[in-house]
Amino acid sequence: MRALLVEDDDALREGLATALRAAGWQVDGAADGREGLYLAEETTPDVAVVDLGLPGLSGMDLIAALRAAKRDLPVLILTARDRWQDKVAGLKAGADDYMVKPFHTEELLARLEALVRRAAGWSQPVLDFGPLRFEPGAQRVELNGEAVELTSFEYRLLEYLVLRAGQVVSRSELIDRLYDQDYDRDSNTIEVFIGRLRRKLDPEGDLKPIETLRGRGYRFALDPVGRD
Amino acid sequence: MPTGSLRRRVLLSLAVALVIFFGATVALLEWNLGRSLGKARDEILDAQLMALIAAAEPVEESLALTLQEPPDGRMLSPDSGLHAEIRDGRGEVLWRSPSALQQAFELPPARGPGSRERWLQQEPDGPGLALASMTIAWEFEGGAVESFRFVVAQSLAPWQAQQRAFRLGLVGWFGALAVAMLTVLAIVLRGVMRPLGQIAREIQEMETGRREQLSGDWPEELRGVATNLNALLRRERSRQQRYQESLANLAHSLKTPLAALRTMLPAARTEAADPRAAMGAEIERMDRIIGWQLRRAAAGAGGGVGMAPVPVAPVAADLAATLDKVYADRGMACELEVPAAIRFRGDEGDLQEMLGNLMDNAWKYGRHRVRGTAGALPGGMFELRIEDDGEGLDPARASEALARGARLDERRPGQGIGLAVVNELVRAYGGELVIGRSALGGTAVTLTLPAA
Numbered sequence: 001m002r003a004l005l006v007e008d009d010d011a012l013r014e015g016l017a018t019a020l021r022a023a024g025w026q027v028d029g030a031a032d033g034r035e036g037l038y039l040a041e042e043t044t045p046d047v048a049v050v051d052l053g054l055p056g057l058s059g060m061d062l063i064a065a066l067r068a069a070k071r072d073l074p075v076l077i078l079t080a081r082d083r084w085q086d087k088v089a090g091l092k093a094g095a096d097d098y099m100v101k102p103f104h105t106e107e108l109l110a111r112l113e114a115l116v117r118r119a120a121g122w123s124q125p126v127l128d129f130g131p132l133r134f135e136p137g138a139q140r141v142e143l144n145g146e147a148v149e150l151t152s153f154e155y156r157l158l159e160y161l162v163l164r165a166g167q168v169v170s171r172s173e174l175i176d177r178l179y180d181q182d183y184d185r186d187s188n189t190i191e192v193f194i195g196r197l198r199r200k201l202d203p204e205g206d207l208k209p210i211e212t213l214r215g216r217g218y219r220f221a222l223d224p225v226g227r228d
Numbered sequence: 229m230p231t232g233s234l235r236r237r238v239l240l241s242l243a244v245a246l247v248i249f250f251g252a253t254v255a256l257l258e259w260n261l262g263r264s265l266g267k268a269r270d271e272i273l274d275a276q277l278m279a280l281i282a283a284a285e286p287v288e289e290s291l292a293l294t295l296q297e298p299p300d301g302r303m304l305s306p307d308s309g310l311h312a313e314i315r316d317g318r319g320e321v322l323w324r325s326p327s328a329l330q331q332a333f334e335l336p337p338a339r340g341p342g343s344r345e346r347w348l349q350q351e352p353d354g355p356g357l358a359l360a361s362m363t364i365a366w367e368f369e370g371g372a373v374e375s376f377r378f379v380v381a382q383s384l385a386p387w388q389a390q391q392r393a394f395r396l397g398l399v400g401w402f403g404a405l406a407v408a409m410l411t412v413l414a415i416v417l418r419g420v421m422r423p424l425g426q427i428a429r430e431i432q433e434m435e436t437g438r439r440e441q442l443s444g445d446w447p448e449e450l451r452g453v454a455t456n457l458n459a460l461l462r463r464e465r466s467r468q469q470r471y472q473e474s475l476a477n478l479a480h481s482l483k484t485p486l487a488a489l490r491t492m493l494p495a496a497r498t499e500a501a502d503p504r505a506a507m508g509a510e511i512e513r514m515d516r517i518i519g520w521q522l523r524r525a526a527a528g529a530g531g532g533v534g535m536a537p538v539p540v541a542p543v544a545a546d547l548a549a550t551l552d553k554v555y556a557d558r559g560m561a562c563e564l565e566v567p568a569a570i571r572f573r574g575d576e577g578d579l580q581e582m583l584g585n586l587m588d589n590a591w592k593y594g595r596h597r598v599r600g601t602a603g604a605l606p607g608g609m610f611e612l613r614i615e616d617d618g619e620g621l622d623p624a625r626a627s628e629a630l631a632r633g634a635r636l637d638e639r640r641p642g643q644g645i646g647l648a649v650v651n652e653l654v655r656a657y658g659g660e661l662v663i664g665r666s667a668l669g670g671t672a673v674t675l676t677l678p679a680a
Contacts, residue, residue, distance in 0.1 A: 009484045015491025051484075078487070080480035082519060084547065084584030085577045091550040098554070102487035102515050118556055125557050 001116060001156060002026040002177055004045035006036030006062065007078065008054050012101075016049070019105045020112075023139070024156035026177060033057025037065055045073060046116050046177070049108070052079045052090060060093045067094035074115035076108075110137040120163040127162060129222040132201060132209060134162050141201075148200055153178065157193050158201075161210060161220040170217035194218060234424075235417045239410060246409065250402040254395065261394055265387050270346060273360035276300065276380040280312050281364065284323075284378070291374050292316065293366065295323045303327050309383030311357075317375040333359060333379055341365035341375045348384070355385040423450050434461070436573065436608070438680055440536050479518045486511055537571040537680030538579050540612065544600050547584050551591045560591055566602040570610050573680035574657055582653050585646035586614040586673050593618035597668055609659070610679040615666035626663035650675070 003025045007013040010031070017027040028043050030036035033054040040048060040062075048066075052059035063075050074096045079086055082100040090098055096118075097111055113136040114125065127134040133142040139155055141148040150158065156178055161169055174190055194210060201209050211219045279299035287294050293314055302308035303325035311328035315321050319338065336345050341363050349357045361379040368374070423446060433439035441461055442454045490511050493504045541564070548562045572579045583600075590598040594616030602612045630651045647661075650673075654661045659676045666672035 009488055012484055012488035012491060015488050019491055053480075080483035081476070083577055084550075084580040087584070088546045088550045088580065091553050092546065096553055101483040102490045102511060105491050114557065123556065123559070 001047070001160065002028070002043060002045040003112065004028050004030065004036065004039055004043065004048040006030045006033065006039075006048065006054060006059070007051040008032060009051070012051075016105070016108070019109070022152070023109050024152040024178075025112075026179070033059065033062040036062050040066055040071060040073070041069075046119070047112050048073055048075045049112070050075055050077050050095070052077055052081070052086070060090065063090075063094045072119075074119045076111060076115060078103075113137050113139070117163060122163065127165075128225040129162075129165075129209070130225055131207060132222060134159070136163075143201060150197075150200065154193055154197055154200070157190075158197055161218060165220040165222065165224060168213055168217050168219050173217070235414070235421055238417055239414060242413060243406070243410060246406045250406060254398050254402060257398060258391065258395055261391060265391065269358050269382070269387060270360070273346070273358060273380050273382060276310070276312070276382070277360055277362050277378055280314070280378050280380060281362070284314060284376075286366065286368055288368055288370065291368055291372050292322050293376055298325050306330065309385060311381040313379040313381075315377040315379065317377075319377075322376070328381070331357075331381070333357075333381060335359075335361060335377070335379065338363050338375075338377055349381070355383055355388050357381045358384055358387075423447050427454065431457075436680075438537065438573070476522060479522045482518060483515070486515055537573060538576045539568065540570045540572055540579065540583075540602055540610075541566040541568050543576065543579055544583055544587070544602075547580065547587050548598075548600070551587055555591045558591060558594075559596070560594055560598050561596060562598040562600070564600045566600060566612075567604075570602045570604060570612075571680045572610075573608075573678040578653050578657070579677075582650045582675060582677075583612070583614070585650045586675075589646055589671070589673075590614050590616040590618075593621075594668075594670055599666070599668060604679060605676065608679055609676050612675040612677060613672055615668050615672040616670040617666070617668040618670035620665055620670040621663055623663055623665070630661070630663075647673075 001024075003020055005013055005016055005020070005027055007016065007029070008031050013029050013031065017029050020027045028039045028045065030039050033056045036048070036050065036054070037057060039045075050059045050062055054062065057065070059077060063077070066073070066075065075094065076097045076099060077090045077095045078099055078101060079090065080101045087098050096115055099108055099111065117125075117127070117136045125135060125137055127136070131144050134140070135142075136159060139159075141150060141155070141158065157174065160174060160177055171190055178190075194212070198210055201207065207222070209220060209222050211221045213219060276299070280295075283297065283299040284293045284295055286292075293316075295314065298304060298312065300310060302310040303312050304327060306327050306329065308327050310325075311331055311333075312323075312325040313321060313328060313333060314323040315335075317338075319335075334349055336347060339345075342365075344360070344362045346358075346360045349359055351357065359379060359381045361377055363375055363377045365373050365375050427442065427446070427450060430439055430442050434441070441458045444454075446454045490508065493508050493511075544564050544566050548564060552560070552562070587598065587600065595618055597617045599615045600613070601615075602610060604610050630648055647663075651661045654675055654677065657678055659678065662674045662676075664672045664674065
């Protein structure tokens with residue numbers, strides 16, 4: 001997952017970027033609204049975190065510009081002002097959620113997960129595939145009711161596939177979303193992690209949750225239960 | 229006279245002025261009339277004297293004068309008020325008109341032939357007399373010359389009656405004129421003073437929030453007052469706004485560093501012995517203090533003069549749309565039944581704050597349904613009710629929730645602070661917050677707020 005972080009306070013932006021990277025996100029940081037708008041076009045993030053009080057282009061204008069350009073990525077606004085007036089104005093301008101400073105980093109992460117999940121078309125917080133259940137907000141994966149221990153990178157990989165269940169996801173798309181830009185694209189690390197995921201999610205080998213489509217990519221193949 | 233009605237003051241002053249003015253006029257006219265009446269009376273007396281002299285006949289043998297027939301018939305009758313007398317040089321009465329039988333004239337001393345006198349004589353029980361006398365030298369046929377004094381007297385009664393009638397008419401007319409003038413003035417004043425009443429009404433409307441500033445169309449004399457008052461209001465409002473803004477800016481500028489501090493505490497949920505947890509708690513405290521004071525400052529500003537009425541329905545609809553987005557996962561069904569005519573007298577931000585906190589709670593604690601209703605109440609208030617179908621807040625513990633910063637539910641923090649903020653705001657507007665059970669099964673919070 002790729003997150004765009006538009007915040008003019010360096011300490012806060014760096015702190016948030018560190019926390020997001022630790023949770024397995026790819027992060028692009030921008031210190032003002034114009035840079036944020038540029039990065040939103042260039043890096044096609046999955047979610048944007050936008051501070052409302054930005055120099056140059058204000059957060060509200062940035063969101064309006066994104067929406068005017070038909071970019072429908074979910075946007076979470078950060079605001080120091082916790083009057084409902086500001087929240088209503090922000091969401092009317094096109095934001096999808098807000099957090100009031102100072103916030104708990106864990107809650108911000110959970111909200112971002114939920115925004116990405118909803119943007120992918122999942123309205124329920126739990127993605128239920130029968131024996132396999134995912135709870136993106138809590139970064140929790142269950143197999144037959146038992147929690148599955150995944151590394152942060154494994155979880156990111158699985159989440160990306162699960163959110164696009166039924167769709168083919170190319171290897172280069174995965175690399176783009178999961179690695180830093182200077183990653184060596186010829187390495188076979190993705191294949192290694194897919195293999196590990198298969199072993200952890202399907203120890204018996206009868207579920208086959210992840211398909212490999214040779215030359216095209218991967219697909220999460222289980223059918224969701226009760227998706228609307 | 230610092231108090232009292234301007235109208236009454238003008239009318240009273242004018243009444244006093246009229247009395248003085250008319251009184252002086254009446255006195256002057258009467259004095260004038262008295263003078264011309266006196267002149268006329270003198271002429272009449274002179275004519276009577278001449279007629280008396282003409283009618284006198286000499287009695288040659290005694291060198292006296294007599295009168296066969298008085299020149300004026302009135303001298304025969306006693307109550308005619310016209311009397312005459314002829315005296316000789318020694319003052320002896322030679323002839324006296326029959327009307328004067330009961331009268332005694334007090335004559336000033338004679339001064340020889342050719343002299344004339346005029347005087348007034350008081351009567352103890354009558355109107356008094358006006359008298360004129362003339363002394364002439366009468367030459368008899370035998371060549372003897374004797375001086376005789378002719379006296380004519382006339383009662384003052386008809387003159388006084390005339391003067392009285394004149395005075396009565398004058399006072400009557402002037403009185404009627406004064407009353408008519410005062411009446412006209414009262415009517416005119418009512419029209420002139422109407423803008424003052426209007427300005428008072430508009431100021432009262434501003435106080436009750438039905439008006440933002442004074443309207444434009446005033447008479448020249450009031451235009452300055454209205455313009456200055458509007459300017460004062462604008463300045464006061466912008467000053468208050470600036471003050472609030474700078475306070476808010478100060479507080480808000482502290483929040484970004486606090487947020488940055490918190491991101492530097494990645495494991496804030498570790499055990500209490502961890503100093504990082506203690507730091508996290510302190511950051512939280514600072515945030516709460518800032519938030520509380522900010523809201524209090526905002527609440528204190530509520531209900532100021534000159535607030536535009538705020539329709540409640542759009543505010544509720546905007547908040548519902550916001551909460552639907554934020555709590556998209558909860559899939560709450562919200563029914564809003566807020567009549568368009570319900571308008572809040574106060575600051576739109578305050579209304580948003582109250583409704584936002586209540587609706588946020590309903591979205592947080594409700595299961596599937598939220599209901600928002602409003603209705604007008606007598607006495608310029610309206611009722612606003614937010615209900616949910618959650619577990620419901622125990623009314624016995626409700627007052628605890630209203631106390632500052634109390635949090636009944638640590639799982640989902642904020643209800644306590646939210647309700648306390650709403651309560652503070654509602655009270656600032658002179659309203660009331662009541663927590664009860666909803667027919668939906670959960671909490672029903674009812675606000676009473678001033679309507680516009």
